[in-house]
Amino acid sequence: MDLFDYMRETNQEKESPLASRMRPATLDEVVGQQHIIGKDRLLYRAIKADKLSSVIFYGPPGTGKTTLAKVIANTTSAEFKQINATVAGKKDMEEVIQEAKNLRGMYGKKTILFIDEIHRFNKGQQDYLLPFVEDGTVILIGATTENPYFEVNGALISRSSIFELKPLEKADIRSLLKKAFTDTEKGMGSFRAQIDDDALDFLSDMAGGDARSALNAIELAVLTTERSADGIIHITLDVASECIQKRVVNYDKRGDNHYDIISAFIKSMRGSDPDAAVYYLAKMLYAGEDVKFISRRIMICASEDVGNADPMALVVAVSAAQAAERVGMPEAQIILSQAVTYIACAPKSNSASNAIFAADEAVKQYQTSVPVHLKDAHYKGAQKLGHGTGYKYAHDYPGHYVKQQYLPDEIKDARFYEPGVLGHEKEIGEYLKKIRQE
Numbered sequence: 001m002d003l004f005d006y007m008r009e010t011n012q013e014k015e016s017p018l019a020s021r022m023r024p025a026t027l028d029e030v031v032g033q034q035h036i037i038g039k040d041r042l043l044y045r046a047i048k049a050d051k052l053s054s055v056i057f058y059g060p061p062g063t064g065k066t067t068l069a070k071v072i073a074n075t076t077s078a079e080f081k082q083i084n085a086t087v088a089g090k091k092d093m094e095e096v097i098q099e100a101k102n103l104r105g106m107y108g109k110k111t112i113l114f115i116d117e118i119h120r121f122n123k124g125q126q127d128y129l130l131p132f133v134e135d136g137t138v139i140l141i142g143a144t145t146e147n148p149y150f151e152v153n154g155a156l157i158s159r160s161s162i163f164e165l166k167p168l169e170k171a172d173i174r175s176l177l178k179k180a181f182t183d184t185e186k187g188m189g190s191f192r193a194q195i196d197d198d199a200l201d202f203l204s205d206m207a208g209g210d211a212r213s214a215l216n217a218i219e220l221a222v223l224t225t226e227r228s229a230d231g232i233i234h235i236t237l238d239v240a241s242e243c244i245q246k247r248v249v250n251y252d253k254r255g256d257n258h259y260d261i262i263s264a265f266i267k268s269m270r271g272s273d274p275d276a277a278v279y280y281l282a283k284m285l286y287a288g289e290d291v292k293f294i295s296r297r298i299m300i301c302a303s304e305d306v307g308n309a310d311p312m313a314l315v316v317a318v319s320a321a322q323a324a325e326r327v328g329m330p331e332a333q334i335i336l337s338q339a340v341t342y343i344a345c346a347p348k349s350n351s352a353s354n355a356i357f358a359a360d361e362a363v364k365q366y367q368t369s370v371p372v373h374l375k376d377a378h379y380k381g382a383q384k385l386g387h388g389t390g391y392k393y394a395h396d397y398p399g400h401y402v403k404q405q406y407l408p409d410e411i412k413d414a415r416f417y418e419p420g421v422l423g424h425e426k427e428i429g430e431y432l433k434k435i436r437q438e
Contacts, residue, residue, distance in 0.1 A: 017215075017219065018180060018187065018188065018215045018218070018219035019062075019211070019212040019216055019219075021186040021187070022176065022179070022180055022186055022215060023066075023067050023070055024071060025070075025074050026071060026074065026075070027044060027047055027048065027071050027075065030064060030067060030068065030071060031064075031172045031175060031176055032063075032064065032166075032169060033063070033064055033165055033166065033168075035166070036164075036165070037068070042161075043055070043161075043163060047071065047072055047075055047076075048075070050075065050076050050077055052072060052076070052112070052139060052141075053139060053161065054133055054139055054140040054141070054156075054159055054161070055141055055142070055160055055161045055163060056118070056140075056143075056144065056152065056156075056157070056160045056161070056162050056163070057069070057141070057142070057165055058143075058144050058145075058146075058147065058148050058162060058164050058165065059145070059164055059166065059167075060145060060165075060209065060210065061145055061210055061212065061213075062168075062207075062209070062210030062212035062214075063166065063167060063168060063209065063210070063211070064165055064168075065116075065143035065144075065165055066116060066143060068165075069082070069114040069116075069141050069143060072112065072114075072141065073112070073114070076112060077109075077110075078109065078110035078111060078112045078139065079099075079109055079110070079111045079112070080111075080114065081096050081099070081111060081112070081113050081114065081138075082114040082115075083113070083114075083116075084115075084117060085115055085118050085120035085121045086116075086120050088115075089125075090125060090128060093128060093129065096111070096138070097132050097137060100113070100138050104137060110136075110139060111137070111138050112139045112141060113138040113139070113141065114141040114142075115140065115141070115142050115143070116143045117143065117144065117145075118143060118144050118152060119144040119145075119146040119148070119151035119152060123153065126152065126153040126156055127153060127155075129156065130155050130156060130159075133156065133160075134159060140156070140160060142156075142160070148162055149162075166209070167208060167210065168207075168210075168211055169209070170201075170204045170205055172211075173203070173204040173207050173211060173214050174200060174201070176211055176215065177195070177200055177203060177204060177215070178200070180215055180218060181193060181194070181195055181218070188218065188219065188222045191222050191233055192227075192232055192233065193222045193232070193233040193234075193235060194232055194233070194234055194235065195218070195221075195235040195240070196234070196235065199236055199237045199239065200240075202237055202240050202244075203217055203218065203240050203244055206288050207244070208288075208290065214244070217240065217243040218235065221235045221239050221240060222235065224243075225239055261280055261283060261284060262284075262297065264280050265277060265280035265281060265284065266297060266300075266301055266305075268280060268344065269298075269340060270301065270305040270348065272344055272348065273344060274340070274341040274344035274345055277340050277341070277343075277344045278341060281294065281336060281340050282333075285329070291324050291325065291328075291329065291332050291336070292321075292325060294336060295317075295320065295321035295325070295336070298317045298320065298321070298336065298340060298343065299317040299321060301317075302314040302317035302339075303317075303352065304350060304352075305343075305348055305349075305350060306343055306347070306348055306349065307349045307350065307351055307352035307353070308349060308419065308423075308424055308425045308428055309348055309349035309420055309422045309424060310423045310424060311424060312342075312346075313343050313346045316338070316339050316342050316343070317339050317343065320335050320336060320338060320339035321339075323335045324336055346423070347420075347422035347425075348420075348422065349419070349420035349422060349423070349425050351417060351418055351420050351425060352417070354416075354417075354418070355416040355417035355418075356416075358416045359416045362414060362416070366408075366410050366411055368408035368409075368410045368411060369408055369409075369410075370408065371405055371406070371407075371409065372387060372388075372389065372390070373389060373390040373391040373404075373405075374388075374391065374406065375388060376388070377389075377391070391404075392404050401435055403435070417432075419432060
Protein backbone atom coordinates (compact mmCIF):
# COMPACT_ATOMS: atom_id res chain seq x y z
CA MET A 1 0.00 0.00 0.00
CA ASP A 2 1.51 3.38 -1.01
CA LEU A 3 0.95 6.76 0.65
CA PHE A 4 -1.95 7.64 -1.66
CA ASP A 5 -3.76 4.37 -0.93
CA TYR A 6 -3.29 4.94 2.79
CA MET A 7 -4.63 8.50 2.59
CA ARG A 8 -7.59 7.37 0.48
CA GLU A 9 -8.58 4.61 2.94
CA THR A 10 -8.11 6.96 5.91
CA ASN A 11 -10.34 9.60 4.34
CA GLN A 12 -12.97 7.02 3.40
CA GLU A 13 -13.06 5.76 6.99
CA LYS A 14 -13.51 9.29 8.35
CA GLU A 15 -16.25 10.07 5.85
CA SER A 16 -18.10 6.77 6.16
CA PRO A 17 -21.49 6.67 7.93
CA LEU A 18 -21.53 6.57 11.71
CA ALA A 19 -22.97 3.03 11.71
CA SER A 20 -19.96 1.86 9.70
CA ARG A 21 -17.42 3.72 11.85
CA MET A 22 -18.90 2.34 15.07
CA ARG A 23 -18.73 -1.24 13.85
CA PRO A 24 -16.86 -3.41 16.40
CA ALA A 25 -13.39 -4.58 15.45
CA THR A 26 -13.18 -7.50 17.88
CA LEU A 27 -15.56 -10.19 19.06
CA ASP A 28 -15.59 -8.88 22.63
CA GLU A 29 -16.79 -5.46 21.40
CA VAL A 30 -19.92 -6.89 19.77
CA VAL A 31 -23.12 -5.90 21.56
CA GLY A 32 -25.95 -8.41 21.89
CA GLN A 33 -26.35 -11.84 20.23
CA GLN A 34 -25.04 -13.62 23.31
CA HIS A 35 -27.11 -16.67 22.39
CA ILE A 36 -24.59 -17.35 19.59
CA ILE A 37 -21.42 -15.45 20.57
CA GLY A 38 -21.43 -15.82 24.34
CA LYS A 39 -18.03 -17.03 25.58
CA ASP A 40 -19.36 -20.54 26.11
CA ARG A 41 -20.88 -20.77 22.62
CA LEU A 42 -19.57 -22.69 19.62
CA LEU A 43 -19.36 -19.69 17.29
CA TYR A 44 -17.33 -17.65 19.78
CA ARG A 45 -14.88 -20.49 20.29
CA ALA A 46 -14.58 -21.18 16.55
CA ILE A 47 -13.84 -17.54 15.73
CA LYS A 48 -11.35 -17.16 18.58
CA ALA A 49 -9.55 -20.36 17.57
CA ASP A 50 -9.65 -19.40 13.87
CA LYS A 51 -11.31 -22.75 13.13
CA LEU A 52 -14.47 -21.49 11.46
CA SER A 53 -16.34 -23.69 9.01
CA SER A 54 -18.97 -22.44 6.55
CA VAL A 55 -21.78 -20.49 8.21
CA ILE A 56 -24.86 -18.51 7.26
CA PHE A 57 -25.95 -15.56 9.38
CA TYR A 58 -29.70 -14.98 9.20
CA GLY A 59 -31.57 -12.10 10.79
CA PRO A 60 -33.25 -8.70 10.35
CA PRO A 61 -31.32 -5.64 9.14
CA GLY A 62 -29.00 -3.99 11.63
CA THR A 63 -28.56 -6.98 13.92
CA GLY A 64 -24.85 -7.53 13.23
CA LYS A 65 -24.50 -9.99 10.34
CA THR A 66 -21.91 -7.90 8.49
CA THR A 67 -20.36 -6.88 11.81
CA LEU A 68 -19.65 -10.52 12.69
CA ALA A 69 -18.16 -11.08 9.25
CA LYS A 70 -15.86 -8.06 9.72
CA VAL A 71 -14.85 -9.31 13.16
CA ILE A 72 -13.93 -12.65 11.60
CA ALA A 73 -11.93 -10.78 8.96
CA ASN A 74 -9.99 -9.04 11.73
CA THR A 75 -9.45 -12.28 13.64
CA THR A 76 -8.61 -14.89 11.03
CA SER A 77 -5.25 -15.69 9.49
CA ALA A 78 -7.08 -16.77 6.34
CA GLU A 79 -7.48 -14.55 3.29
CA PHE A 80 -10.79 -12.69 3.58
CA LYS A 81 -12.80 -11.82 0.48
CA GLN A 82 -16.14 -10.03 0.34
CA ILE A 83 -18.72 -9.73 -2.42
CA ASN A 84 -22.29 -8.47 -2.42
CA ALA A 85 -24.82 -10.66 -4.18
CA THR A 86 -26.86 -7.65 -5.30
CA VAL A 87 -24.11 -6.52 -7.69
CA ALA A 88 -21.70 -9.46 -8.07
CA GLY A 89 -21.86 -11.84 -11.01
CA LYS A 90 -20.38 -15.21 -11.87
CA LYS A 91 -17.18 -13.56 -13.13
CA ASP A 92 -16.58 -12.02 -9.70
CA MET A 93 -16.96 -15.41 -8.06
CA GLU A 94 -14.68 -17.07 -10.61
CA GLU A 95 -11.93 -14.55 -9.79
CA VAL A 96 -12.27 -15.17 -6.06
CA ILE A 97 -12.28 -18.95 -6.52
CA GLN A 98 -9.22 -18.88 -8.75
CA GLU A 99 -7.32 -16.74 -6.25
CA ALA A 100 -8.41 -19.06 -3.44
CA LYS A 101 -7.12 -22.08 -5.37
CA ASN A 102 -3.78 -20.37 -5.92
CA LEU A 103 -3.40 -19.42 -2.25
CA ARG A 104 -4.32 -22.91 -1.15
CA GLY A 105 -2.06 -24.63 -3.66
CA MET A 106 1.04 -22.44 -3.28
CA TYR A 107 0.90 -21.39 0.35
CA GLY A 108 -1.65 -23.70 2.00
CA LYS A 109 -3.62 -20.63 3.02
CA LYS A 110 -7.38 -20.75 3.51
CA THR A 111 -9.82 -18.26 1.98
CA ILE A 112 -12.97 -17.05 3.69
CA LEU A 113 -15.58 -15.74 1.26
CA PHE A 114 -18.21 -13.43 2.74
CA ILE A 115 -21.32 -13.05 0.55
CA ASP A 116 -23.69 -10.37 1.73
CA GLU A 117 -27.35 -10.75 0.71
CA ILE A 118 -26.62 -14.31 -0.43
CA HIS A 119 -30.32 -14.95 -1.04
CA ARG A 120 -30.04 -12.58 -4.03
CA PHE A 121 -27.93 -15.14 -5.90
CA ASN A 122 -29.98 -17.26 -8.27
CA LYS A 123 -29.86 -21.06 -8.22
CA GLY A 124 -27.14 -21.22 -10.86
CA GLN A 125 -24.87 -18.85 -8.97
CA GLN A 126 -25.38 -20.78 -5.74
CA ASP A 127 -24.77 -24.09 -7.51
CA TYR A 128 -21.46 -22.75 -8.85
CA LEU A 129 -20.22 -22.22 -5.28
CA LEU A 130 -21.16 -25.68 -4.03
CA PRO A 131 -18.14 -27.79 -5.10
CA PHE A 132 -15.69 -25.18 -3.82
CA VAL A 133 -17.41 -25.01 -0.44
CA GLU A 134 -17.54 -28.78 -0.32
CA ASP A 135 -13.83 -29.33 -1.10
CA GLY A 136 -12.68 -26.52 1.19
CA THR A 137 -11.41 -24.16 -1.50
CA VAL A 138 -13.40 -21.44 0.30
CA ILE A 139 -15.05 -21.19 3.68
CA LEU A 140 -18.40 -19.55 3.08
CA ILE A 141 -19.94 -16.87 5.27
CA GLY A 142 -23.36 -15.96 3.94
CA ALA A 143 -25.54 -13.16 5.29
CA THR A 144 -29.24 -12.93 4.60
CA THR A 145 -32.36 -11.23 5.89
CA GLU A 146 -34.49 -14.01 4.41
CA ASN A 147 -35.10 -17.47 5.82
CA PRO A 148 -32.16 -19.44 4.37
CA TYR A 149 -34.16 -22.68 4.35
CA PHE A 150 -36.38 -21.09 1.69
CA GLU A 151 -33.90 -18.89 -0.18
CA VAL A 152 -30.55 -20.72 -0.11
CA ASN A 153 -29.59 -23.87 -2.00
CA GLY A 154 -30.33 -26.89 0.17
CA ALA A 155 -26.92 -28.36 -0.59
CA LEU A 156 -25.21 -25.20 0.69
CA ILE A 157 -27.43 -25.26 3.77
CA SER A 158 -26.43 -28.85 4.52
CA ARG A 159 -22.75 -27.88 4.43
CA SER A 160 -23.15 -24.80 6.62
CA SER A 161 -24.09 -23.98 10.19
CA ILE A 162 -27.06 -21.61 10.45
CA PHE A 163 -26.93 -18.89 13.10
CA GLU A 164 -30.02 -16.75 13.61
CA LEU A 165 -29.38 -13.21 14.85
CA LYS A 166 -32.14 -11.60 16.89
CA PRO A 167 -33.18 -7.92 17.00
CA LEU A 168 -31.03 -6.14 19.57
CA GLU A 169 -32.54 -5.42 22.96
CA LYS A 170 -33.45 -1.85 23.84
CA ALA A 171 -30.63 -1.78 26.41
CA ASP A 172 -28.13 -2.84 23.73
CA ILE A 173 -29.25 -0.07 21.37
CA ARG A 174 -29.12 2.47 24.21
CA SER A 175 -25.58 1.43 25.07
CA LEU A 176 -24.47 1.81 21.45
CA LEU A 177 -26.04 5.26 21.15
CA LYS A 178 -24.42 6.51 24.35
CA LYS A 179 -21.05 5.28 23.14
CA ALA A 180 -21.58 6.96 19.77
CA PHE A 181 -22.25 10.30 21.49
CA THR A 182 -19.07 10.14 23.57
CA ASP A 183 -16.59 8.42 21.24
CA THR A 184 -14.31 11.14 19.85
CA GLU A 185 -12.47 8.86 17.41
CA LYS A 186 -15.24 6.92 15.67
CA GLY A 187 -18.39 8.55 17.01
CA MET A 188 -19.86 12.03 17.39
CA GLY A 189 -17.92 12.97 20.53
CA SER A 190 -16.05 15.83 18.86
CA PHE A 191 -19.33 17.55 17.95
CA ARG A 192 -20.12 18.45 21.60
CA ALA A 193 -23.61 16.99 21.31
CA GLN A 194 -25.96 15.97 24.10
CA ILE A 195 -29.11 13.89 23.95
CA ASP A 196 -32.01 14.03 26.40
CA ASP A 197 -32.81 10.80 28.24
CA ASP A 198 -36.33 10.61 26.81
CA ALA A 199 -34.93 11.05 23.28
CA LEU A 200 -32.36 8.31 23.94
CA ASP A 201 -35.07 5.98 25.23
CA PHE A 202 -37.30 6.80 22.27
CA LEU A 203 -34.61 6.05 19.68
CA SER A 204 -33.59 2.86 21.50
CA ASP A 205 -37.18 1.71 21.46
CA MET A 206 -38.27 2.79 18.01
CA ALA A 207 -35.20 1.36 16.29
CA GLY A 208 -36.90 -2.02 16.64
CA GLY A 209 -33.65 -3.82 17.38
CA ASP A 210 -31.92 -2.29 14.33
CA ALA A 211 -28.63 -0.72 15.45
CA ARG A 212 -27.95 0.79 12.03
CA SER A 213 -31.29 2.59 12.02
CA ALA A 214 -30.66 4.09 15.46
CA LEU A 215 -27.10 5.20 14.63
CA ASN A 216 -28.22 6.72 11.34
CA ALA A 217 -30.87 8.68 13.22
CA ILE A 218 -28.50 10.23 15.74
CA GLU A 219 -25.95 11.03 13.03
CA LEU A 220 -28.64 12.88 11.10
CA ALA A 221 -29.81 14.59 14.29
CA VAL A 222 -26.34 15.84 15.22
CA LEU A 223 -25.40 16.97 11.71
CA THR A 224 -28.63 18.91 11.11
CA THR A 225 -29.27 20.51 14.51
CA GLU A 226 -27.94 24.00 15.21
CA ARG A 227 -25.91 24.70 18.30
CA SER A 228 -27.64 26.50 21.14
CA ALA A 229 -26.24 29.58 22.90
CA ASP A 230 -24.03 27.43 25.12
CA GLY A 231 -22.33 25.92 22.07
CA ILE A 232 -23.92 22.50 22.58
CA ILE A 233 -25.98 20.55 20.05
CA HIS A 234 -29.06 19.49 22.02
CA ILE A 235 -30.94 16.46 20.71
CA THR A 236 -34.47 16.57 22.07
CA LEU A 237 -37.32 14.09 21.79
CA ASP A 238 -38.87 16.07 18.91
CA VAL A 239 -35.59 16.05 16.99
CA ALA A 240 -35.13 12.32 17.61
CA SER A 241 -38.68 11.59 16.47
CA GLU A 242 -38.17 13.53 13.25
CA CYS A 243 -34.84 11.86 12.48
CA ILE A 244 -36.06 8.29 12.90
CA GLN A 245 -39.42 9.26 11.36
CA LYS A 246 -41.51 7.67 14.09
CA ARG A 247 -44.23 9.50 15.98
CA VAL A 248 -44.07 10.35 19.64
CA VAL A 249 -47.24 9.25 21.38
CA ASN A 250 -47.95 8.08 24.89
CA TYR A 251 -46.96 4.54 24.01
CA ASP A 252 -43.77 3.03 25.39
CA LYS A 253 -43.39 -0.36 23.70
CA ARG A 254 -41.97 -1.85 26.87
CA GLY A 255 -43.83 0.24 29.45
CA ASP A 256 -47.14 -0.15 31.22
CA ASN A 257 -48.97 1.98 28.65
CA HIS A 258 -47.93 -0.41 25.90
CA TYR A 259 -49.57 -3.34 27.67
CA ASP A 260 -52.62 -1.23 28.50
CA ILE A 261 -53.15 -0.45 24.81
CA ILE A 262 -52.71 -4.09 23.80
CA SER A 263 -55.12 -5.15 26.54
CA ALA A 264 -57.71 -2.60 25.44
CA PHE A 265 -57.28 -3.68 21.81
CA ILE A 266 -57.94 -7.36 22.55
CA LYS A 267 -60.78 -6.68 24.95
CA SER A 268 -62.46 -4.42 22.39
CA MET A 269 -62.41 -7.19 19.78
CA ARG A 270 -63.62 -9.69 22.37
CA GLY A 271 -66.33 -7.27 23.46
CA SER A 272 -67.63 -6.83 19.88
CA ASP A 273 -66.79 -3.11 19.64
CA PRO A 274 -65.25 -2.57 16.18
CA ASP A 275 -64.93 1.19 16.72
CA ALA A 276 -62.78 0.83 19.83
CA ALA A 277 -60.80 -2.04 18.34
CA VAL A 278 -59.86 -0.11 15.19
CA TYR A 279 -59.02 2.97 17.28
CA TYR A 280 -56.48 1.04 19.34
CA LEU A 281 -55.17 -0.53 16.14
CA ALA A 282 -54.60 2.94 14.70
CA LYS A 283 -52.88 4.06 17.90
CA MET A 284 -50.46 1.14 17.79
CA LEU A 285 -49.67 1.66 14.10
CA TYR A 286 -49.19 5.39 14.59
CA ALA A 287 -46.67 4.68 17.34
CA GLY A 288 -44.69 2.34 15.11
CA GLU A 289 -45.73 -0.98 16.63
CA ASP A 290 -44.47 -4.02 14.74
CA VAL A 291 -47.13 -5.23 12.27
CA LYS A 292 -46.15 -8.83 13.01
CA PHE A 293 -46.82 -8.34 16.71
CA ILE A 294 -50.27 -6.90 16.00
CA SER A 295 -51.05 -9.72 13.57
CA ARG A 296 -50.19 -12.33 16.20
CA ARG A 297 -52.62 -10.76 18.68
CA ILE A 298 -55.37 -10.73 16.05
CA MET A 299 -54.84 -14.42 15.23
CA ILE A 300 -54.93 -15.38 18.89
CA CYS A 301 -58.14 -13.43 19.45
CA ALA A 302 -59.75 -15.04 16.40
CA SER A 303 -59.23 -18.48 17.89
CA GLU A 304 -59.54 -17.75 21.60
CA ASP A 305 -62.58 -15.45 21.53
CA VAL A 306 -64.41 -16.36 18.31
CA GLY A 307 -63.41 -19.95 17.70
CA ASN A 308 -65.96 -22.20 16.06
CA ALA A 309 -68.74 -19.66 16.40
CA ASP A 310 -67.27 -18.33 13.16
CA PRO A 311 -64.38 -20.52 11.91
CA MET A 312 -63.71 -17.98 9.13
CA ALA A 313 -62.39 -15.52 11.73
CA LEU A 314 -59.11 -17.44 12.04
CA VAL A 315 -58.89 -17.78 8.26
CA VAL A 316 -59.32 -14.02 7.89
CA ALA A 317 -56.77 -13.33 10.65
CA VAL A 318 -54.11 -15.62 9.19
CA SER A 319 -54.65 -14.31 5.66
CA ALA A 320 -54.43 -10.74 6.94
CA ALA A 321 -51.18 -11.49 8.76
CA GLN A 322 -49.61 -12.94 5.63
CA ALA A 323 -50.90 -10.15 3.39
CA ALA A 324 -49.83 -7.39 5.78
CA GLU A 325 -46.30 -8.79 5.98
CA ARG A 326 -46.01 -9.06 2.21
CA VAL A 327 -47.55 -5.67 1.40
CA GLY A 328 -46.05 -3.65 4.24
CA MET A 329 -47.08 -0.28 5.54
CA PRO A 330 -48.96 1.93 4.90
CA GLU A 331 -51.33 -0.37 2.96
CA ALA A 332 -51.05 -3.07 5.64
CA GLN A 333 -53.19 -0.92 7.94
CA ILE A 334 -56.19 -1.48 5.65
CA ILE A 335 -55.68 -5.24 5.71
CA LEU A 336 -55.37 -5.30 9.50
CA SER A 337 -58.43 -3.10 9.85
CA GLN A 338 -60.46 -5.60 7.82
CA ALA A 339 -59.41 -8.45 10.08
CA VAL A 340 -59.98 -6.48 13.29
CA THR A 341 -63.46 -5.30 12.35
CA TYR A 342 -64.43 -8.79 11.14
CA ILE A 343 -63.37 -10.40 14.40
CA ALA A 344 -64.97 -7.68 16.50
CA CYS A 345 -68.31 -8.21 14.72
CA ALA A 346 -68.17 -12.02 14.68
CA PRO A 347 -70.21 -14.15 17.11
CA LYS A 348 -68.12 -15.08 20.11
CA SER A 349 -67.18 -18.34 21.79
CA ASN A 350 -64.33 -19.41 24.06
CA SER A 351 -65.34 -23.07 23.98
CA ALA A 352 -62.29 -24.16 21.99
CA SER A 353 -59.86 -22.56 24.46
CA ASN A 354 -61.83 -23.96 27.41
CA ALA A 355 -61.61 -27.41 25.81
CA ILE A 356 -57.83 -27.47 25.53
CA PHE A 357 -57.33 -26.12 29.05
CA ALA A 358 -59.69 -28.73 30.49
CA ALA A 359 -58.00 -31.49 28.49
CA ASP A 360 -54.62 -30.26 29.69
CA GLU A 361 -55.75 -30.58 33.29
CA ALA A 362 -56.90 -34.14 32.63
CA VAL A 363 -53.55 -35.01 31.05
CA LYS A 364 -51.77 -33.79 34.17
CA GLN A 365 -54.19 -35.47 36.58
CA TYR A 366 -54.64 -38.96 35.10
CA GLN A 367 -52.34 -41.72 33.90
CA THR A 368 -54.10 -43.14 30.84
CA SER A 369 -53.52 -45.56 28.00
CA VAL A 370 -54.93 -45.68 24.49
CA PRO A 371 -57.86 -48.13 24.11
CA VAL A 372 -56.72 -51.34 22.38
CA HIS A 373 -59.13 -51.00 19.46
CA LEU A 374 -57.63 -47.55 18.60
CA LYS A 375 -54.00 -48.66 18.61
CA ASP A 376 -52.02 -48.93 15.38
CA ALA A 377 -52.65 -52.33 13.78
CA HIS A 378 -50.27 -51.98 10.83
CA TYR A 379 -46.85 -52.72 12.25
CA LYS A 380 -45.47 -56.25 12.52
CA GLY A 381 -46.88 -58.20 15.44
CA ALA A 382 -49.62 -55.65 16.20
CA GLN A 383 -52.47 -58.04 15.40
CA LYS A 384 -51.02 -60.72 17.68
CA LEU A 385 -51.26 -58.16 20.47
CA GLY A 386 -54.88 -57.46 19.57
CA HIS A 387 -54.16 -53.91 18.46
CA GLY A 388 -56.97 -52.51 16.35
CA THR A 389 -59.30 -55.41 17.10
CA GLY A 390 -62.90 -54.24 17.30
CA TYR A 391 -62.27 -50.86 15.70
CA LYS A 392 -65.28 -49.53 13.76
CA TYR A 393 -64.51 -47.48 10.64
CA ALA A 394 -66.89 -44.52 10.80
CA HIS A 395 -67.32 -44.18 7.04
CA ASP A 396 -68.82 -47.68 6.84
CA TYR A 397 -71.87 -46.55 8.83
CA PRO A 398 -74.90 -44.35 8.02
CA GLY A 399 -74.15 -40.68 8.44
CA HIS A 400 -70.42 -41.54 8.68
CA TYR A 401 -70.81 -42.01 12.41
CA VAL A 402 -70.86 -44.95 14.76
CA LYS A 403 -70.90 -44.85 18.54
CA GLN A 404 -67.54 -45.95 19.85
CA GLN A 405 -65.27 -45.19 22.78
CA TYR A 406 -62.33 -42.96 21.87
CA LEU A 407 -61.22 -41.60 25.24
CA PRO A 408 -59.05 -43.76 27.51
CA ASP A 409 -60.94 -45.98 30.00
CA GLU A 410 -59.79 -43.82 32.92
CA ILE A 411 -61.68 -40.75 31.61
CA LYS A 412 -64.12 -42.33 29.17
CA ASP A 413 -67.05 -40.12 30.25
CA ALA A 414 -65.17 -36.80 30.27
CA ARG A 415 -66.47 -33.77 28.34
CA PHE A 416 -63.95 -31.11 27.34
CA TYR A 417 -65.59 -29.36 24.43
CA GLU A 418 -68.99 -27.77 25.08
CA PRO A 419 -70.04 -25.65 22.08
CA GLY A 420 -71.61 -22.25 22.60
CA VAL A 421 -75.01 -21.23 21.29
CA LEU A 422 -73.95 -18.53 18.79
CA GLY A 423 -73.12 -18.70 15.11
CA HIS A 424 -71.81 -21.95 13.66
CA GLU A 425 -71.32 -23.43 17.13
CA LYS A 426 -75.08 -23.63 17.54
CA GLU A 427 -75.14 -26.19 14.73
CA ILE A 428 -72.11 -27.99 16.17
CA GLY A 429 -73.82 -28.14 19.56
CA GLU A 430 -77.00 -29.60 18.13
CA TYR A 431 -75.00 -32.25 16.23
CA LEU A 432 -72.95 -33.23 19.28
CA LYS A 433 -76.03 -33.38 21.48
CA LYS A 434 -77.64 -35.80 19.05
CA ILE A 435 -74.70 -38.20 18.70
CA ARG A 436 -73.76 -38.06 22.39
CA GLN A 437 -77.25 -39.27 23.30
CA GLU A 438 -77.17 -42.24 20.95
